Amino acid sequence: MSLTSEDRVAETERILGLIRKGTDQVVGEDDLREKLLQGRTLVVKLGLDPTAPDIHLGHTVVLRKMKLLQDLGHQVVIIIGDFTGKIGDPSGKSKTRVQLTDEEVRRNAATYFEQVFRVLDREKTQIKYNSEWLGKLSLSDSLAMAACVTVARMLERDDFKNRFESGTPIGIHEFMYPLLQARDSIALEADIEVGGTDQTFNLLMGRTLQKSFGQSPQAVITLPLLAGTDGVLKMSKSLGNYIGISEPARVMFQKVMSIPDHLIIRYFELVTDETPEAIAAVQTRLDAGANPRDEKLTLARTITRLYWSENETAEAERFFRETFSLGILPQDVPLLSIQSLEESEILQAIKRSTAISTSELRRMLDQSGIQVNGEKVTSLGSCESGDILKVGKKKFFKLDLRA
Structure with missing residues (x-):
């Protein structure tokens, strides 16, 4: 049964409500509303810089929004920046990034695929490499793009502005990065591009370039950066406040x-x-x-x-x-392999498994922060193979003495 005009408007507003959930901003929402009212399949773009991260929940903020749009019947396209990755996205960088080789880009892209499809539907996701069109641009094409944006506009970008004011070099090729990412939107005739708030400048450049090339500008959906388990800093594996999507x-x-x-x-x-x-x-x-x-x-x-x-x-x-x-002592926990029951050997094994420093482990032991079989101890001198160790509040190990 076909929808009435009133039903179509109501359904469009419902979808926009889902799209807005958790977003920082939706730029071009009126244009997006019109496209949704037309009932056609929209092209939804996500660009990935192939630097091979281990994906954690912070990365999935954008991916889950893509999954929503995919479930609504729109065409999700992932752009692997094999061409732009050789330049390196200058977003948030205080100096020029080291350029990636072709081999590094391919290897890193494979890492993305292994993890991204734990969120997105593999069968409904298109994968594109932007070298398909960027590698074919002539010098005239590049100059035509560059003519669409002024240097003053580029220097509105905080990372460029700060580097310029501090005298830190900025390569001309770095100015090209947002333009080349925007060219991806032209190649796809993208209707929507999704990214984190740190990508806002690049995403809006897509709208600018599409207008200059006579295309309907894409809507831009930006999403905030996720705070980690500490509740303060951005989720990051290096900070230890992350939740990995491949963790047990x-x-x-x-x-x-x-x-x-x-x-x-x-x-x-x-x-x-x-x-x-x-x-x-x-x-x-x-x-x-x-x-x-x-x-x-x-x-x-x-x-x-x-x-x-x-x-x-x-x-x-x-x-x-x-x-x-309930405080029940778990038995099915990781084994901590040791060569002897010496306290120093046990501490070194814990250090290897947790990355906690020896000095910090010593402090924890002195303050009864390590338990053996549920009992607080200040020494590990009486441990036996098979004992259950609790290190801090969360980590459990079973001692495994190897002959």
């Missing part, structure tokens, strides 16, 4: 439970597929005095279920409840 279900569940209460709603908005209405219901319960821990359990289930099966998620919750809520 138990680890993922426990890490979600460790986030500060004030991030519960933010995580629901940015890294789950829950509707705005469902998230509003969580906020209402919290405002009415609900225990944040209960809502966080729901969040942990929701996130873990996105990457693991129902059974694996249930087992992760059981492990969390028994270990961290």
Whole structure:
């Protein structure tokens, strides 16, 4: 049954509400509304700079928005910047980036594919390499693009402005990066481009160039950067405040439970597929005095279920409840292989498995921050093979003496 004009308007506003969820801004929303009202399949673009990150929940903020648009029936296209990757995105950089080789770009792109398709539908996702069209540009083509933007406009960009004012060199090729990324939008005739707030300048350049080339400008959806488990800094593997999407279900569940209460709603908005209405219901319960821990359990289930099966998620919750809520000593934990039962050997093995420094482990031991079989100790001199060690609040190991 065909929709009436009133129904189509209502459905379009519902979709826009889903698109707006968790976004920083939607530029060109009126144009996007018109395109949605037409009922046609839109081209949704995501550019990836092939630097081979291990994808964590912070990266999935953009990917989940792409998945929403994909589920709504639109064509998702991932652009692997094999051409632009040789330049290096200057966003947020205080100096010129080292250019990648062809081999590095290919290897890194393969790493992306392994992880991205844990979020996106592989069968419904197009993959393009921007060397397909950028490698064919003539000097005249490049000059025509450069003529669309002034140097003053480029220097409005904070990283360029700061480097210019401090006397730090800026390569002319770096000015070309946002123009080349914008050229990707022209090649695809993109209707929507999605990215983090740190990509705003590049994404808006796509609109500028499309207008100059007579195309309908893409809508730009920018999404905020996700705070890590510390609740303060941007999620980053180097800072240790990350939740990896390939981490075991138990680890993922426990890490979600460790986030500060004030991030519960933010995580629901940015890294789950829950509707705005469902998230509003969580906020209402919290405002009415609900225990944040209960809502966080729901969040942990929701996130873990996105990457693991129902059974694996249930087992992760059981492990969390028994270990961290009921204090039951877990048995199914990673083995800590040691060559002797000397305290120094055990500490070195813990250091290798946790990256905690020897001095910090010594301090933890002195302050009873390490437990053996559920008992606080200040020495590891009486440990035996098979003992369960708890290091800090979250890490468990079973001693495994190798002959």
